[in-house]
Amino acid sequence: MNDLLSLVHSLVNGGMDMAVEMGAPDLILAGIFYALAGVAVLSAVGVVLCRNVVHSALLLTASFIGTGCLYIYLDADFMGAVQFLVYGGAVAILIVMALMLTRRDDMDHSNPSRGLFHQVGAAVVAGGFLLTMGLAALLSPFREAPASPGDSAAGLADLMLTKYVLPFEVAAILLLIAMIGAIILAKGADEA
């Protein structure tokens, strides 16, 4: 077992070394990025286009997970973990539950879309948005800095309990309120 692990390790290390020697670590990083981005984007497209809403929900989870991986890619390990837990777990389950509760009929056509006119209009709006935002992203002269190494979880914890302690508490209260609100909304005030 140990041998196997060390083999993989050496393979990976060796591969990395080889890649670095080939002068192409950027290429590999780019490949990983495109792979993850592809997962996220394609699942997102699936969310929008699937006819079965349960499929949509599953693909949404996939997209969330893709994004979570991208967080890790960005040296934000803790954020990635939170993404997996909150979105990939809780939110996805919540949505699926909601779907189950508000659907009775045929699941195959449970995610109806609007007519062509609306689709074209929506495409124009979304396309226009993509265009302007893309241009803004491409044309903006950002000054990039090298990654600052550090423990992301520790750094966040530090910030959260010092500089941003008030927003942190507010967010906690917000969550509490949201929870109570959701319960009351779902159950009805008179019953609760």
Place this chain on the structure above:
Amino acid sequence: MFDFALTHAWLIPLLPALAFLIIGLGTRRDKDASAKIAITFSGLSFLLALGVLGAVITRPIVMADPFVMKTLWAKVGDIELSMGVLVDPLTAMMLFVVTTVALLVQIYSVGYMAHDPGAGRFFAFLSLFAASMLGLVLSVNFMQMYAFWELVGLCSYLLIGFYYYKDSAREAAKKAFITTRIGDFGMLLGILLVQLTFGTMDFVELKTLLPTYIWETGGGILTIIALLLFIGPIGKSGQFPLHVWLPDAMEGPTPVSALIHAATMVVAGVYLVGRAYFLFSALPVVLEVIAWVGGFTAFFAATIAVTQRPFKRILAYSTISQLGYMMLALGVGSLTASMFHLMTHAFFKALLFLCAGAVIEAMHEEADIFKMGGLRERMPVTFRCMAIGVLAIAGVPPLAGFFSKDAILAAAAEVSLPLYLLATATAFLTAFYMARLLFVAFFGEVKPDCPAQETNAWMRWPLVILAALSVVSGAWGHFAGFGEWIFYGPVGEEHIDWLIAGTSVALTAVAFYLAYEIYVMKRWSAYEISRRLGVLYRLSYNKYYVDEFYTVIRNTFVDKLGAVLYWFDLHVVDGVVNGLARFTGGLSGVLGLAENGQVQRYVAVFYCGVIALTAYSLLIAAMLLAVVGGAF
């Protein structure tokens, strides 16, 4: 004691005002108490007026040097509006006349209003009127005069409309107020111009400023000012063409007619011209206008009076005519004659009206003289008083009217022959219509169902006193030197021009004879005569259609124009407003397509906005970069 009266002259108008307040706030439901209060305060004010008269005579206070007391009423900017008292012989005479007549009329009213439930209100208004009139007489400046001028107008309105439940009284009151208001408009303009030209409205100050002003700048603007001022008297003193309200004013209770529309208020206009005579007499053009307006009014009203049938309306036109006389006298330059006639006229006209009141009350509100007849026997005292009044107004010597009218005729003769002839013709007509009134109502057969009885003592005694005054006031004034007392410019010579006097007396005699033959002996049929005169008769009987003319004017220029403007307001001014509203509504309908209640539409619109904003900021950034160049 006279000094006390003089220094407390301000109490003279305040006492009746107090009576008004007490009655108005307290006792108006109690007839007797109200009458007592009104008469007491009027009596006090009469005594004070007598005191002032005494002070003026004994001190003596002369026209050139009046006694003045004033206090600040309001100050605006650097203009001081004051109220106060100005006492000179003219004022003293007016105070005496007004308080006398007012007191007598109030006493008379106790009897006259005995059965009217609104008597308390009546006495309140009478007191208010007396206060206003006395305040007007005592005015120290144009502003005060205008203020009280308006107040007497108000009282006149209230009293004409005293029987407010009668439509005719209501309309007459309104007409009186609005007609005189037109005059007030001119007067107000004149007063404002006086203030702007001289910087003061005070009579005494103006009197001293005026000669220098005329010397320096001439009389151009002053003529306009004076003519504007004169519009006020035209309205208030019932001069042509604003005389229309005065005959209608007879809708009020008869004592009111006697007090306000014969003896006192209507002479306010004459008094104003007299008070500001320093201004008017300096402007020959204006004097001429005044003289002709007066002369014409006198004749015009007399021709109407000849054909009228209601008792009081004859007297009303006679009043207009006599006021014309007074104006004429002022216009030909004789303040003395005018004021003299003002005084005598106040007495005998009040007498005549009170007699009319007695008669009409006795006849149970029947006013047409041709339905009376033979009242001589039923009401002997009233008849005698009435006869004295008629003789006095006709100018029969030695009664009051003879002296004062003669003074006017003499003054007119000195200035202009046409005016003299007009005045003399008026005198003839006056004698004729007054004789007609007397003969028709009091002579002849008693009509079978005539209810007339002699009046009660409350009403009788004032008649007697006024009759006595009508007899003696002329001679007293003439021989006691009225002309040396109230005058403007050089002292007028006191003499009687026997040619002029003889002519007018002769004409009076002829008029009486004619009236006697027509209406008592029935030698000529009055009907025949009127038929022969045709158009002239109809013109006179219908008062030259002046009222109808005004109705047309009012309908066209006031009501129709008002309706047109209202249409404009509704459809153009408001139309624009509503149009704007509709436009906005339409616009919102178009914009509302973006908001059909569906969330997704809102989202789409929202993102369109986001896109536009982003594109805009990109554009700005691109332009900035283009300017900055390769800075990045």
Place this chain on the structure above:
Amino acid sequence: MDFPLLSTVLLAPLAAALAICLLPRESRDQIRMIAAGTMTLATVLTLYAYAAYDTVEGGMQFTEEVPWITDLGVTYALGVDGISLPMLLLTDVIGLASVFSSWNIEKRTKDFFVLLMVLIAGVTGTFIARDLFIFLLCYEVVVIPIYIMVLIWGSTKRVPKEYAGIKLTIFLLMGSAFMLVGVVSLYIAAGGDSFGMEALAAAGQSGVLDENFQIFAFLLLLLGFGSLLSMFPFHSWSPDGYAGAPSAVSMIHAGVLKKIGGYGLIRLGLLVLPLGAKFWAPLIAALAMVNVLYAAYIAMVQKDLKYIIGYSSVSHMGYVLLGFAALNAVSITGAIANMVAHGIMASLFFSQIGYIYERTHLRSVPELAGLAHHLPRLTVGFMLAGLASVGLPGLIEFVPEFTIFVGTLSVYPVCAFLAIAGIIFTALYILRMLAKVLFGPRVERFAGVPDEQGADLVPLLLLGVFLVGFGLFPELLMGVIRSGVTPLEPLLAQLSAAPAMLGGGF
């Protein structure tokens, strides 16, 4: 002055509104008593201020200052001078009278009095604020209660009350929008560090604001305040609005709210933008003349009592505008005094009309007749208001009108001449109305209508006292106003020396 008198006057109605909110709906008596008591307190305090105001000293007195929004230069600054003190008095007196005029409101009494109290507080605030921000704030507070009150308690006659309400509100808001733009541009142009009126006035008069800016900003203010003052052609909201509104709102609106327009023109227009005022004055004079005659003519053909008084008030506001436009001490004194005078008499009119309407549900002149037989007290009220509006001496309107005429005749002879001719038309329509409504033969259908007594009598007594008191002793009013106008004299003299810029000599 340690006791915060003006704050008490301002906040007492708000406190009352709060207290009424806490009461149950059914306790009508307590609600009315609280409203009446509060307004009595405010009126007494105001009367005290009026009596204690030092006219020799002049200037702002009873001042209070608390910094509020320091970043913007907003201060809670209150104070009264000779111009605002009569307005404050007017507000509280009419406010008190309007409470009693609404005494018999049955429908949603509680809501009505809450809104009424808020309304009164708002109006009070505009007059005693020395800070433009507070001024605007209070003004905006006023608009909403009026709208709601018209909608709920209004009446539909020629136009539906919804129309009347929205028209009134939109005109008020439009005015305030123009005003707001003007005020903000003023604030920025003057340096942007203070909303204080004195500071702005100092900036305006010392030449910090250049002439073109003044002309532009004054136009904005003129549009705002002018439509508030029902200046032709922005007047059409006023008759419709009054006709739709319940009588308390009509009283406050015609009596006080309109006067914010005139007050603002003087306080902001003249003091802060003197050159702008000078530039637009001839136009204002011409419009004022149109106001007087045009509205008087229209009043003549109206049938509804409230429309008559509505147009009459448009007509009278013409005199105020004319007095303002002449830009001299006398005419401006007259304009301010006329605002007070018109406020008192218009609200008296509306309270009396309200009484008739409440008892007979009639307001149309042809349907009413001979009320004097059955309602002598109401008749007295009508006569007092009517005669005052005709300008009779001894009543409140005489001296102000006379003053305006004296002040304007030499500046705008033609306009003044025509405006003075308005006194004839005023007499015509007022007397016609009085004659028709009050006099004439007895009408049996009105026999059962009770005359005013108890609470109904209060507006008549209260307003009548001021109507006659200020009429007989005008110096009581003119003295205070003079102390407010005297400080303006150097400015006005300076202005009249400068040549007229727009046409001139109408």
Place this chain on the structure above:
Amino acid sequence: MMDPFSLTFMDVFRFATHIGLAHFLLLAAVLFAIGLFGLLTRRGLIPALMCVELMLNAVNLNLVAFNRYLPMPDLSGQLMALFSIAVGAAEVAVGVALAFRVYRDRATVNLDDLDHLKG
């Protein structure tokens, strides 16, 4: 600043292979646009909610990417994203509860039928 007319293949290749901030921004924009398209076209309330979540994710991605690539002294950007996730989670909870409620009251979660805002 790139001049679009003088781009060579090498430029494009270099850009494509050197992953930087711009790539993440573009990716986020694409995700956002997809979410927006979905939000505008889905008829159901819950699918629409899902699309909103997609958009939120895109935004969070932006925040994290900014934090990584721009010169920052600390991890404020990530923290913002964290708060955003918290708020987003709350939003989902409330949104789902709302959907549930709407479904119970009106027996539909079709957005077409929910136009109460219409004036």
